[in-house]
Amino acid sequence: MSLLKTEHIGMTFGGLKAVSDFSIEINENELVGLIGPNGAGKTTIFNMLTGVYAPTEGKVFLGETVVNKKKPYQIVTMGLGRTFQNIRLFKELSVIDNIKIAFHKDMSYSTVSAVFRGKKYWKEEKEIDIKARELLGLFNMEEDANVLSSNLPYGKQRKLEICRALATNPKLLLLDEPAAGMNPQETKELMETIAFIREKFKVSILLIEHDMSLVMGICERIIVIDYGRVIAAGTPDEIKSNEKVIGAYLGQ
Amino acid sequence: MDKKVISGYIKNITAIMVVYAIIFYLIQIKVINNYYNGILILAGIYIIVAASLNLATGYLGQLALGHAGFMAIGAYTAALFAIAVDLPKYVELVAGLILGGVVAGIFGLIIGIPALRLRGDYLGIVTLGFGEIIRIALLNLSFTGGAAGLKGIPRYVNFTEIYFLVVLVIAFLFAFIRSRHGRAILSIKEDEIAAESVGIPTTFYKVYGFVVSAFIAGVGGGALGFYQRILDPKKFNFMFSVEFFIIVVLGGMGSITGTILAALALAFINEFLYSIDELRLVIYALTLIILMIFKSDGLLGRKEFSLIKLLNRFSKKTKIENAD
Ligand SMILES: Nc1ncnc2c1ncn2[C@@H]1O[C@H](COP(=O)(O)OP(=O)(O)OP(=O)(O)O)[C@@H](O)[C@H]1O
Numbered sequence: 001m002s003l004l005k006t007e008h009i010g011m012t013f014g015g016l017k018a019v020s021d022f023s024i025e026i027n028e029n030e031l032v033g034l035i036g037p038n039g040a041g042k043t044t045i046f047n048m049l050t051g052v053y054a055p056t057e058g059k060v061f062l063g064e065t066v067v068n069k070k071k072p073y074q075i076v077t078m079g080l081g082r083t084f085q086n087i088r089l090f091k092e093l094s095v096i097d098n099i100k101i102a103f104h105k106d107m108s109y110s111t112v113s114a115v116f117r118g119k120k121y122w123k124e125e126k127e128i129d130i131k132a133r134e135l136l137g138l139f140n141m142e143e144d145a146n147v148l149s150s151n152l153p154y155g156k157q158r159k160l161e162i163c164r165a166l167a168t169n170p171k172l173l174l175l176d177e178p179a180a181g182m183n184p185q186e187t188k189e190l191m192e193t194i195a196f197i198r199e200k201f202k203v204s205i206l207l208i209e210h211d212m213s214l215v216m217g218i219c220e221r222i223i224v225i226d227y228g229r230v231i232a233a234g235t236p237d238e239i240k241s242n243e244k245v246i247g248a249y250l251g252q
Numbered sequence: 253m254d255k256k257v258i259s260g261y262i263k264n265i266t267a268i269m270v271v272y273a274i275i276f277y278l279i280q281i282k283v284i285n286n287y288y289n290g291i292l293i294l295a296g297i298y299i300i301v302a303a304s305l306n307l308a309t310g311y312l313g314q315l316a317l318g319h320a321g322f323m324a325i326g327a328y329t330a331a332l333f334a335i336a337v338d339l340p341k342y343v344e345l346v347a348g349l350i351l352g353g354v355v356a357g358i359f360g361l362i363i364g365i366p367a368l369r370l371r372g373d374y375l376g377i378v379t380l381g382f383g384e385i386i387r388i389a390l391l392n393l394s395f396t397g398g399a400a401g402l403k404g405i406p407r408y409v410n411f412t413e414i415y416f417l418v419v420l421v422i423a424f425l426f427a428f429i430r431s432r433h434g435r436a437i438l439s440i441k442e443d444e445i446a447a448e449s450v451g452i453p454t455t456f457y458k459v460y461g462f463v464v465s466a467f468i469a470g471v472g473g474g475a476l477g478f479y480q481r482i483l484d485p486k487k488f489n490f491m492f493s494v495e496f497f498i499i500v501v502l503g504g505m506g507s508i509t510g511t512i513l514a515a516l517a518l519a520f521i522n523e524f525l526y527s528i529d530e531l532r533l534v535i536y537a538l539t540l541i542i543l544m545i546f547k548s549d550g551l552l553g554r555k556e557f558s559l560i561k562l563l564n565r566f567s568k569k570t571k572i573e574n575a576d
């Protein structure tokens with residue numbers, strides 16, 4: 001069974017049709033690339049999948065369930081995690097608090113237990129403290145636990161955002177242009193990080209990216225959209241030689 | 253619970269009791285006379301309401317401009333209750349304050365749900381209107397005493413009562429903020445979309461945080477009635493709400509200890525400026541502007557003043573000095 005499936009979803013903003021007739025299916029252990037020129041509708045697709053926008057047409061399935069009307073926080077609990085094109089960290093909070101917030105949904109102690117510092121409070125707080133530090137450790141960031149997240153260098157901010165998304169324990173991870181603003185060295189490290197995540201967390205990844213070498217290098221399957229429509233789909237080699245794709249990217 | 257936590261509790265409780273004993277003694281021997289005692293009590297009420305506003309604005313990031321309205325609801329509810337029933341003092345006091353808080357919280361819920369479901373600063377406009385409606389309603393209702401005010405409220409609040417009420421409220425807020433619920437509230441101020449994307453039910457927490465804030469403001473209002481013995485609806489105007497706002501900004505958005513310092517300072521300054529009432533708010537505005545220019549995040553920013561850290565630093569220093 002697929003993790004995620006969409007049937008002909010579309011999104012209209014006022015008169016503007018940002019995305020139309022978009023269908024996709026993602027299975028376990030896949031790494032799929034979503035590419036297209038600026039304004040093609042890639043981020044809009046992510047927003048529809050994660051519940052930020054309700055699609056104006058079609059259906060989104062997570063497993064068997066239709067999630068069109070679910071709120072983003074509900075969709076996260078169903079195993080869909082994401083990052084944002086313009087990094088959205090909790091800037092004025094520490095690195096570890098950024099992660100702990102993502103563990104919120106796994107915790108259950110009440111306000112009363114919090115205020116009276118009950119047994120459950122200590123137990124759960126201790127557990128997530130350990131889990132959060134372990135997770136940071138996997139990304140060589142345990143040293144930064146108490147740093148204000150806005151004080152991290154750019155590359156680490158991207159990494160922290162991915163790390164935070166992983167803390168929600170997703171089955172499918174959506175990455176929106178994770179290499180944006182990175183230099184070649186950072187991009188190379190990012191590719192290694194992505195490979196590591198797949199190996200370690202057994203998640204599928206849907207990746208939006210402008211950096212062709214990155215997409216072609218790591219994706220098994222690529223979907224190309226232009227003006228909100230799919231213009232090509234296939235393996236990196238098929239995409240490379242596809243005339244429509246070349247046309248869209250070179251503006252013929 | 254580890255040892256460090258317990259020793260922290262002990263240090264804090266000791267500090268709270270020592271400060272109480274000192275002030276209480278100064279009141280007994282009349283070093284703090286009735287006049288200053290009164291200012292201290294008002295300062296306590298300011299601390300409670302301003303801290304509640306800090307929860308809504310400093311931590312949750314929602315502009316709330318009608319806390320005088322919640323205070324008024326709490327004050328009138330508690331006072332009417334105490335006048336109506338005939339129970340022992342502390343039963344009436346505690347039940348009255350809780351009741352005042354609950355009714356204020358219910359009003360918070362009623363205006364919070366529609367206003368907070370939307371993104372953006374709708375809450376500012378709604379709370380502003382709410383505060384005015386409450387004031388005008390109180391002026392015109394007969395069972396609240398109308399424009400003449402509500403008289404004959406028992407005096408249940410003195411220094412001791414207000415001191416421990418402040419301690420209770422501050423302890424509650426600290427414990428609340430430093431929990432998963434508090435982190436959820438902080439994350440909303442930081443970035444609502446990101447918070448939602450990692451599993452925080454943002455609408456729930458916005459409403460929840462706001463209702464808790466309204467509840468505490470209601471408790472503060474109740475205490476005001478039990479201290480003043482008379483409630484004048486004209487007191488709960490927009491400028492009163494603005495004063496709490498000024499305290500929060502002065503002390504630092506997201507710093508409870510900053511709020512305490514600013515509330516104390518303002519309560520005293522208020523008294524000294526009483527004779528030039530028209531100029532009071534001009535002076536506040538100027539203070540704010542000057543502060544914004546030189547220290548735009550308030551006195552303490554987001555930091556908290558910690559007695560324990562201070563003591564630790566002090567004891568470390570003396571240890572080093574002893575060592576050589
Ligand atoms: N909330 C919105 N309201 C109105 N129009 C929008 C909204 N969000 C996106 N659009 C429009 O939809 C189109 C697709 O935008 P989208 O952000 O999905 O593109 P993208 O493929 O992610 O582009 P980029 O590579 O620049 O990130 C654009 O024309 C954009 O202006």
Ligand SMILES: [Mg+2]
Nearest residue numbers: 042043044085
């Ligand atoms: Mg985009």
